[in-house]
Amino acid sequence: MLAGGCDAEYTEIVVERTDSNLQHRLPRAFDQRSTGQTREGEAMFPFELLNLSHGFKRYFDIAPAVSDELQDQAYGIRHRVYCEELGFEPVREDRRERDPYDTRAMHVLVRSMKADRFVACARLVRVDPTDPTSLLPVEKACAHTIDRSILDPARLPRDRIAEISRLAIVPEFRRRTGEQHTAIAVSEADFGIVDMPRFPYIQVSLYLGAIALAKRLGVETIFILTEPRLSSHLAKLGVRIQQIGGPVEHRGERVPSTMTVSSVEANLPRPVRPLWELICDQIWTGFERRGATLH
DSSP, X not given: OEEOOBOHHHHTOBOOOTTOOTTOOOSSOOOGGGTTOOOTTOXXXXXXXXXXXXXXXXXXXXXXXXXXXXXXXHHHHHIIIIIIISOSSOXXXXXXXXXXXXGGEEEEEEEETTTTEEEEXXXXXEOOTTOTTOOOHHXXXXXXXXXXXXXXXXXXXXXXXXXXEEEEEOGGGBOSTTOTXXXXXXXXXXXXXXXXXXXOHHHHHHHHHHHHHHHHTTOOEEEEEEOTTHHHHHHTTTOOOEEOBOOEESSSEEEEEEEEHHHHHHHOOTTTHHHHHHHHHHHHHHHHHTTOOOO
16 A cells, blocks of 8 residues: 655646646647547546656656665655554654565665655565465455455466555655545546646656566566555556455455556556656666666
8 A cells, every 4th residue: 555645746746748847737638539549548648748757757766675775764764654654553663664574575765856865665575485385465464355266376476476565655745635644545636637637756656666676576466455446546557456355454445456567568558658668777777786686
């Protein structure tokens, strides 16, 4: 799940042309239907002439937490959100929120260029490479609700599955008043309206960054325990999530769901592809700069 919305100056940056400034808004939506050039899933985007990667890299970058120092940054963000603000976990003396799954997990971190610090994180948990029978968090939490006729995680190659969890954004980058104590993902309002579109860069980059990290690590099937409404919101990005079981109570109603890296890549709408490619490039560069190796 993703904790909170985000500050207007950062995540409500209206979707922009490459020569526009921060406050520029489109005069009217681009009518894709009149061009005959849309693919399935693109009709909801009034952004055909825009460059989402340009907007993202002006204000943010993303990196894999390939060092202890970067992992510590993620633990600190998690503590601020999950312990100090939302009270989902107990406050720790060291102000770092961890759990046993972190021994087999890696994070992605989003950095604000203006603030010059990391402001959001997401975690990718893998199966313990020394124990292929070890379970992902969703396999434990939803042991009795997963419909194994749809998909049985136990039958998948264990080194090719992972779970996205612990998505968090620091409070000062939250967007909407009244959501400070609500864990949300991507909402309908984050995409604006037809005449005034905008794009939720931080939220989307966390999901795409975690998916890109999975690709870099050789993972194909990704699980997530999330709010039922997330599927419709991520569908706007071409990210197709399939529910694979009934709901459980976990800080609200959550459902076990899955996606595949290959389907995400195949179905991204044209306006989102440059952003995906930029995020992949930054994830790859993060590994290369630190000489990280795959395990």
